[in-house]
Amino acid sequence: MNIITYPERNTWADLLKRPTLQTESLRETVLEILNRIKFEGDKAVLEYEEKFDKVQLNSLLVSEEEIAEAEKKVSIELKAAITLAYNNIRTFHAAQVFQGKKITTLPGVTCWQKAVAIEKVGLYIPGGTAPLFSTVLMLATPAQIAGCKEIILCTPPNKEGKIHPAILYAAKLAGINRVFKAGGVQAIGAMAYGTESIPKVYKIFGPGNQYVTAAKQQVSLRDVAIDMPAGPSEVAVLADETANPVFVAADLLSQAEHGTDSQAILITTSETLLKAVTEEVERQLAQLPRKEIASRSLAASKLILVKNMDEAVEMTNEYAPEHLIIETKDYMEISERIVNAGSVFLGYYSPESAGDYASGTNHTLPTNGYAKAYSGVSLDSFIRKITFQEITPEGIAMIGPAIEVMAANEQLDAHKNAVSVRLNK
Numbered sequence: 001m002n003i004i005t006y007p008e009r010n011t012w013a014d015l016l017k018r019p020t021l022q023t024e025s026l027r028e029t030v031l032e033i034l035n036r037i038k039f040e041g042d043k044a045v046l047e048y049e050e051k052f053d054k055v056q057l058n059s060l061l062v063s064e065e066e067i068a069e070a071e072k073k074v075s076i077e078l079k080a081a082i083t084l085a086y087n088n089i090r091t092f093h094a095a096q097v098f099q100g101k102k103i104t105t106l107p108g109v110t111c112w113q114k115a116v117a118i119e120k121v122g123l124y125i126p127g128g129t130a131p132l133f134s135t136v137l138m139l140a141t142p143a144q145i146a147g148c149k150e151i152i153l154c155t156p157p158n159k160e161g162k163i164h165p166a167i168l169y170a171a172k173l174a175g176i177n178r179v180f181k182a183g184g185v186q187a188i189g190a191m192a193y194g195t196e197s198i199p200k201v202y203k204i205f206g207p208g209n210q211y212v213t214a215a216k217q218q219v220s221l222r223d224v225a226i227d228m229p230a231g232p233s234e235v236a237v238l239a240d241e242t243a244n245p246v247f248v249a250a251d252l253l254s255q256a257e258h259g260t261d262s263q264a265i266l267i268t269t270s271e272t273l274l275k276a277v278t279e280e281v282e283r284q285l286a287q288l289p290r291k292e293i294a295s296r297s298l299a300a301s302k303l304i305l306v307k308n309m310d311e312a313v314e315m316t317n318e319y320a321p322e323h324l325i326i327e328t329k330d331y332m333e334i335s336e337r338i339v340n341a342g343s344v345f346l347g348y349y350s351p352e353s354a355g356d357y358a359s360g361t362n363h364t365l366p367t368n369g370y371a372k373a374y375s376g377v378s379l380d381s382f383i384r385k386i387t388f389q390e391i392t393p394e395g396i397a398m399i400g401p402a403i404e405v406m407a408a409n410e411q412l413d414a415h416k417n418a419v420s421v422r423l424n425k
C-alpha cells in the first residue's frame, strides 16, 4: 500500500483518483458488443458467452429443474443465513414505502403523488470473480416490495454452464420471475434492447466490473434507465488513535479482495495507527485465499496521514467513498459532517461486511466519486412517483388569472385559452 504523509491540498485530486481502465479501449469494446447484441440478439449473446465466460450454452434461460436442483445444493446453514439477511433487508426497505399525502395548495386545488412500481426491471448479478448471491437479495427484495411485475435477472454462468446454487436459491426466495445465463456487456445489452430469449426492460440495476458499468452508462444515454454507476468496490476508513489496527486492516482488506480494481483507503490523524495498520494488513493478507487479487488492488490503495480531523473529514468528502467506516472516539459527531458517501458504518463494531450482507441496508452503491450525486439502491429506485391534481371550479377561479397572465407573457395563447374557456371569458 502507498503511504502518504501530510499531502498538500493541491495534490488531493490526483491522490484520490480511482484506478481505471483505459477509457478509450473500454468504450470501443463496449460499443462493439452492444451493437452486435442489438442487431443479432441471442446469437451474439451466445457467442460472447463463449468468448468471455468460456462456455457453450444451449439455452440462456435457467430451467425450473435447474432451480429445483440448486435448492437441494444449498446447505441448511447457508439457507438460514440468507433468510436472516433477506428478513433484515425486507424490514429496512419496507419502512421506505412512500406515503403520498394530498395537499391543498389553495381552496379547490388539490395535488398529490402516487408511487407506482416500474413494471419491468432487469437485475445484473456479477459473477466474474465471486458469486454475489447477496446482491440478488439487495436488488430483488426492494423490487418485490415495490411490486414490480416482471423482475428478470442476468448473471454469468461458470464454465460448465451452471449458475451458483445460492444465486438461484436467493432469486427464488425474493420473487424473481426468470433467470438468464448471460454476463458482462452482453447481458446489459440484452436487457436494454431485448433478444429472442431475454426481454427488454425499462430499468437495469446492479453492480459490475468496469465493462458492465460502462455498458450501463452507454445504454442509459438513449435506451433504458439505470440505477447508477456501481462499479469496482471501494472503502475509506476514517480513523484516529483510538481505532483498533486489527479491525482497520480487516476492513481495508474486505473490499480489496473484491477485484484487482477495488480500492481501500485509510485516512488517519495518527501516525502510530498508520504504522500498525501497515503491518497488520501484511499479516492478514498473507492468510487470505484471495491474496493475489487483494494485493493487486492494495497496490493502488493508500494509507494517508493528515494533520487533523478537519482535514480528514474534508478529504473524505472529496473522495466520496462508496463505503465509509468511521473508527474514531467521537464517530457520531464526525458522521454529521460527512456529506459525500454511499453508506456509512459508525464505530468500532460496524464492519463494512455488515452492510454487504445482513444489517438491512443496501450494498448496491455509487462508486468512483458518484456518491457526490447519486444515492445507493433503495425502494425508491424501483418506483416512479406520478403527480395528480384535481381542480374544482372554485380552484380554477383562484389560480386561473395568474395562469392567464403567465401564459400571455410566454406568448402561449392556447395555454391561456385553456383556462379562459373555463372562466367563461
Ligand SMILES: NC(=O)c1ccc[n+]([C@@H]2O[C@H](COP(=O)([O-])OP(=O)(O)OC[C@H]3O[C@@H](n4cnc5c(N)ncnc54)[C@H](O)[C@@H]3O)[C@@H](O)[C@H]2O)c1
Pocket (backbone or CB within 6 Å): 029, 052, 053, 125, 126, 127, 128, 129, 130, 132, 135, 156, 182, 183, 184, 185, 186, 207, 208, 209, 210, 211, 212, 230, 231, 232, 233, 234, 258, 259, 262, 322, 363, 364, 365, 366, 367
Ligand atoms: N458498487 C457496488 O455496489 C458493488 C456491489 C457488488 C460488487 N461490486 C463490484 O462488482 C464487480 C464484479 O466484477 P466481476 O468481474 O467479478 O463480475 P462481472 O459479472 O461484473 O463481470 C464479469 C463479466 O465481465 C465481462 N468481461 C470480462 N473481461 C472482459 C473483457 N476483456 N472485455 C469485455 N468483457 C469482459 C465478461 O462478460 C464477464 O462475464 C467487482 O469489481 C466488485 O467490486 C460493486
Ligand SMILES: N[C@H](CO)Cc1c[nH]c[nH+]1
Pocket (backbone or CB within 6 Å): 132, 134, 135, 232, 233, 234, 322, 356, 363, 364, 365
Ligand atoms: N462490497 C460490495 C459492494 O461494493 C458488495 C458485496 C457483496 N458481497 C460482498 N460484498
Ligand SMILES: [Zn+2]
Pocket (backbone or CB within 6 Å): 233, 254, 255, 258, 356
Ligand atoms: Zn463487499
